[in-house]
Amino acid sequence: MLNIADTLHRWCREARPFALATVVDVSGSAPLPVGTSVAVDADGNAAGSVSGGCVEGAVYELCRQVLHDQGPPQRAWFGYSDDDAFAVGLTCGGEVDVLVQRVDPATDPHLGLALDDIVHDRPTAVAQVVEGPHGMVGRMLCVLADGTASYGTLDGGPTDRVVTAQAGALLRSGRTARAELGGDADTCPDRLTVLVHVAASRPRMLIFGAVDFAAALSRAGRFLGYHVTVCDARPVFATAARFPHADEVVADWPHRYLEQTHVDTRTAVCVLTHDAKFDIPLLRLALDLPVGYVGAMGSRRTHDERLRRLYDAGVTEEQLARLRSPIGLDLGARTPEETAVSITAEIIACASHTSGLPLSRRTGPIHRSAEDLVTSGGSAGR
Known part of the structure; x- marks a missing residue:
């Protein structure tokens, strides 16, 4: 229902009854995840989607019925039809289970x-x-x-x-x-x-190094829903004017800022400075924190030297194994914008515990449940 939270909030404030249809289970290549909702009010106004288009008409009619009858919640299952792929069903081959219920904000606030x-x-x-x-x-x-x-x-x-x-x-x-x-x-x-x-609050993307690649990455991170911070020890480069897509720009030593800020398992740390005096104390700290992703930019030679310095600084082999360096997936990226796509693609793959391989080289379902990813070790596609 969070996909239509603004609309539902307005309808609740107006004490407007509505039917709420929510995807409560999916299998196969269902287009939208569990928790996605569509709502229909008494005037027939609709908000949201539960399938990306292929079963919306049937769900809309079921919502109208539940809202009119004022009865108990109903469940509806939609799956792919071999006989008629364009009838009511999911042409992508997946299956969705939808719960439809009536909500009356006046009696249940x-x-x-x-x-x-x-x-x-x-x-x-x-x-x-x-x-x-x-x-x-x-x-x-x-x-x-x-x-x-x-x-x-x-x-x-x-x-x-x-x-x-x-x-x-x-x-x-x-x-x-x-x-x-x-x-x-x-x-x-x-x-x-x-x-x-x-x-929950937006996950954080911490970008260290006020360089051209950081400008492109901050834009990509913002697009993906991250709260983006750009940090650099040089005030002349760490300015809001240079990074208009960042939520905040900080002029401070990277490791000192990281010591003082809040991070969690969804945080992505991207080190773009490739300068040892910044990188080593920063990465030594980042690899000891419960963040979800730590990546560092640099050539193969820079990477090898960085590993040696980190090892000498007391970073363990287990911690070094968490470091994504050189940062990003192998997309042939050269421009800052292409590099930002390469980095964010790796962050997505890391967060979803997937391989990052082309889907054409994988078998099985495109979309995997969280449970499947855990049991399979995260080797599936997107």
């Missing part, structure tokens, strides 16, 4: 309150029950960044506590995902499946 936090960039998780006991499916529980339940309730007891803990963990990781919970009489007697929609 919890979603509207959570959406207010979300549109104001306050980290929030919305746990939506997609499978479970009768009467609980479709109910939502909202959790704030401190791990406390803020709006809504499921049973007012153990189920709330279990779902709150799971939603809080996913919020800390910044990841929307399904979770199978319950079945334990001591903690949560009912078995249920919740889809936790996570609205």
Whole structure:
């Protein structure tokens, strides 16, 4: 539902009832991920998408029906049709499972309150029950960044506590995902499946080195949704005018800035200075932090010398194995813009635990679930 958070927030403020259709499970090459939603109000206005176009008409009609009937939530499954690929179905070959429910903000304000936090960039998780006991499916529980339940309730007891803990963990990781919970009489007697929609702060891209490549990379990072910081120890080069696409430009020694700023497992650290007096203390620190990506620019010769210096500085072999150097994928990039594509492609592959190989050289589904990537060691395509 986060793909249409602004629209839903407005409809909730206007106390406008609507039907909400949410992708709660996917398999194969489904075009949009779990958590994506479309909403339809009583006037027939629609927002969002659940399939990129191929089943929107059928979902729209189901939303109109659920909204009119004011009945319980309904599930609908859409898959590829061998007999008629252009009938209602996914021509990409995937399958999607959609939950459609009626939401009335006037009688149930919890979603509207959570959406207010979300549109104001306050980290929030919305746990939506997609499978479970009768009467609980479709109910939502909202959790704030401190791990406390803020709006809504499921049973007012153990189920709330279990779902709150799971939603809080996913919020800390910044990841929307399904979770199978319950079945334990001591903690949560009912078995249920919740889809936790996570609205977290933007992941960070820290670019060190105020060079032309940094200007192109900051633009690419901003396009991908990163909060981009450019840092350089030289104030004459570290200016907002030179990096208009960066969220912030900092004039400071790179390692000193990294020591003082917040990072997490989604942070990408890109070292473009290729100057040992900056690189070595910076990389020594970065490789000891729980960041998701550390890459450094330079030639093969620069890379070999850098490894030697880092090893001499006490960096372990295990830490050195995390370093992506020379930075980027082998795309034949030469210009700053091409190099930015090469770097961001590697960051995406690293974050999704995939190989970065051409899809034409892979077999199996194009899109893989998080669970599949973990079990396969991250060797799939995009």
